[in-house]
Amino acid sequence: MSGSIQDTFFEECEELLEATDEGLTAIEGGDHDPEVVNAIFRAVHSIKGGAGAFGLDDLVAFAHRFETVFDEVRAGRMELDEKLIQLLLRSSDHLSALVEAARDGGEIDEAHHDTLLAALDEYIPEEEEDLTFEPMGLGAPAPVEDLGAGPSAPAEPQEETYRIRFQPLKEMYGTGNEPFFLFQALRDMGELTVKLDENELPGFDAMDMAESYLAWDLTLVTKESRSIVEAVFEFVEGLCELSIDGDGDAEAEANALAALDAMFSAPPADDAAPAGEPSPDPDTGSAAVPFEPPAPAPISEAKPAAAENKASAPKAESGKQEQRGGPKPTLRVELERVDRLINAVGELIINHSMLAQQIANLNVSDTRDVETELEGFKNLARDIQEGVMAIRAQPVKPLFQRMARIVREASAATGKTCKLVNEGENTEVDKTVIERLSDPLTHILRNAVDHGVEKPEDREAAGKPKTGEIRLSASHRSGSVCIEIKDDGAGVNRPRVKQIAIEKGLIPENAELTDSEIDNLLFMPGFSTAKEVSNLSGRGVGMDVVKNAVTGLGGRINISSTPGKGSTFTIILPLTLAVMDGMVVSVADQTMVVPITSIVETMRGSDDMINSLGADGTLLSIRGNFVPICDVAGGLGLYRESDQQAGVYLLVETETGQRCALAVDDIHDQRQVVIKSLDGVCGEIPGVAAATILGDGKIAMILDPESIIAASPTAAAFDTERRMSNAS
């Protein structure tokens, strides 16, 4: 039970941290709305509250400091200047780190932790007592010592007799405290005798219903400690005249201080009432032995009024609730359930293909009606699919907000000042995509700070504002998601990049490359421009890893750069990882699928369009341009029985702008296919991205044009030829 609640806590923490970040960013941007400060305070406060319940001491202590500083701001005793805002931002980052450490069991940076604590302490006024926040375990009741209710109680505590005089002030009745229940709680501890002292009751005529006239003398024989007896009256302290005299008072008084602590740790056991207790008889109003309920509390005339209000209140309030607006109601669902639904939708789409195929196989002359219905089926399946995908879709906002932290950390590490501007935060992307984007984005942003943005003095010299700006934006672009990371730094140092590529043997010395080609060298494995290993780079990760991560998501990444103005990385991703539009083709009697996104055009080639290159390379001439032909069958090692040359070409373009014509035997159809990952089934196969199930139940490979081209000798030869000719 506590496990799942703890999960909830961490989930909630994510939201609260997000709210904190959002609020701080707003404040940083000059928002002075007190509600923003309040919201942050509440968020941090809730983190503290939850953390306390799970005994996460570090988190509690830090959140408390953070919250205390915020309380000062909230109360208007402290101004939010730039320095404090920066400290709070760093503290918020650290709070996230602490939550992560608590959840995943990681280590926290002790030195950083202490520095921040000390910095926060400077903002906390002297008299502010550090809260003693004793975490109490969940589900494990505090030791129920002293209660002696069960026969198994080890040391038999001594019975003591307490004489209690209890006289409520009239104020007590306004707080909802009820003497009867207090007596009941005492009765549960031992043998209780209640005697009503009605001596102060005036005559009926002189009675003021709002006054309190009653007092009680109670005698309690119990094994409970005095502190427990006192704890019963905790809530009415100051609202009554109370004296408790016990046999062992001298000893008890010595424990007066300890009593306060004990109050919460040693409550009475449930149902510990002594056996054979007389049942209370409400009819006998006067003093009786051993236990009688007291007379009803004087302010009982409030009842009818309550009933009236009950009728009117909800009507008046319900309107208000609608006005309030607030966040849309949401439903929290386990991811697994959505995944099951997505799988089912995938099956539905496959099932549609199967039906279509079966109908085609029937050889019935007139299938128009069935086909119309089938078309409806297909549209419905698509609607359901989109609906299900929408469930998994989430705004990129939390991801982008985390990135602000990355930029702050990177700026601090490199001594640069950068700010991250987010755009299109509400763009929705599949949850999995968001999760897997985190690493590539982190890397690109670190690079942007480390290599892109110049040092403040250099920026000033270049006539730019000291603070670098990195723009992170997300948008939907014709069925894809476009993520752009744009910095206003120095741009790619092309001569240097080229030099390094030559030094590392990545390109021939005399290669003549276009600017864009040079920029794209950054993505080559083994490439690194860092002159020295700085704090940020030298993590052994290059941009090639970023590229692989993006490609792994079925996306593309591109870079463009203007010297002196900055660089832009553009990541284009599919909206979903589960279904895609593909072109069904046949290659050497095999049916295969080519992702539609990579296809520029399709054509049927004639002999006069084909030119030879080298020994067995062929080029396709299209409108005066030559494009290398990759025979898919050959590339995959398939044997074509008929001697006939593939005559159909799919013109595809790689992300580096390289074009290639994939030669296939025939094109059948363009349709939606369900992507079935091959990971864990047969590992990585060059040229094959994934698999799908066709209408006839057969499995078809989904091709990866990028790797087919990379493996093609013709394309490579053509590329070299082109470079050489450019160079000469």
Next chain:
Amino acid sequence: MKTKVLAIDDSRTIRNLLAATLEEAGFEYHCAVDGREGVDMYPDVDPDVVITDINMPNLDGFGVIEELRGDGINSKVPILVLTTESAPELKARARGAGATGWITKPFDDASLIFALKRVTGAAA
């Protein structure tokens, strides 16, 4: 008859903790996510006791106590304040508004139930 508890807290974690503890102890549990919702729900739930947080959006805990006590919806139902603060001023302020008692966060199950018993007489 189960004792009905209306818990008002903006933290989902705390609501879940309360739900787990109270339901196991045999209380009937209702909850609201902020003070406004709590006060709005109050007449329908008609609880035997209210547990309210202090720091909440829309309407805070003091506001809850004031509204519940103030307009006589029911001036007698016990209201327990659930808070991380243990400062005497805070208790005084809550009591001044008409709070019955307070429970300090983090609470342990037994002290929570003990407090509820003392204000409702619940057998649970």
